[in-house]
Amino acid sequence: MFPPKALLDSLTQQASRLFGEGSPRADIENQFKALMQSGFSKLDLVSREEFDTQMLVLERTRARLEALEARLAELEGQGKEPAAAAQPAQDAPTSAKMAFQNNKTEPTPPTAE
Incomplete structure (x- = not known):
């Protein structure tokens, strides 16, 4: 897309070619530029x-x-x-194993109610 100034210049040139030399070219160009600037100012550019x-x-x-x-x-x-090197997962005792070894009794399974 054209930047706004280049777009305005392009449109102005095209409009001036359409109206020819016999018309009030400068006035039309100024009004056209003002109209376009007004339109661009309403946009978030x-x-x-x-x-x-x-x-x-x-x-x-x-x-x-x-x-x-x-x-x-x-x-x-x-x-x-x-952390991984200090305590490998295979050799780490579980809490149930430790309780069994300390008490020398079988751990009791949890009851489902």
């Missing part, structure tokens, strides 16, 4: 400069988010390694 600025902010935010996600994954990985 941003300038190219504002758009480019927001794109830069978005790129920096994405880069920072990716860096933070990588750091979080690294920290989560560090947190899991020592």
Whole structure:
């Protein structure tokens, strides 16, 4: 899509070709530009400069988010390694086994009511 200024210029040139040299060209151009500016002001448009600025902010935010996600994954990985090495799941006694070994009696199964 054309930026608003280029669009206005294009439409103005086309309108001036239609009306020819004999008509009050300058007056029509000014009225047409004013009409188009009024229409554009009602729309929620941003300038190219504002758009480019927001794109830069978005790129920096994405880069920072990716860096933070990588750091979080690294920290989560560090947190899991020592815990897994210290107590393997196969050798870890369950509470029922420990109770049985300490009391030397059979654990009682839970009753369903």
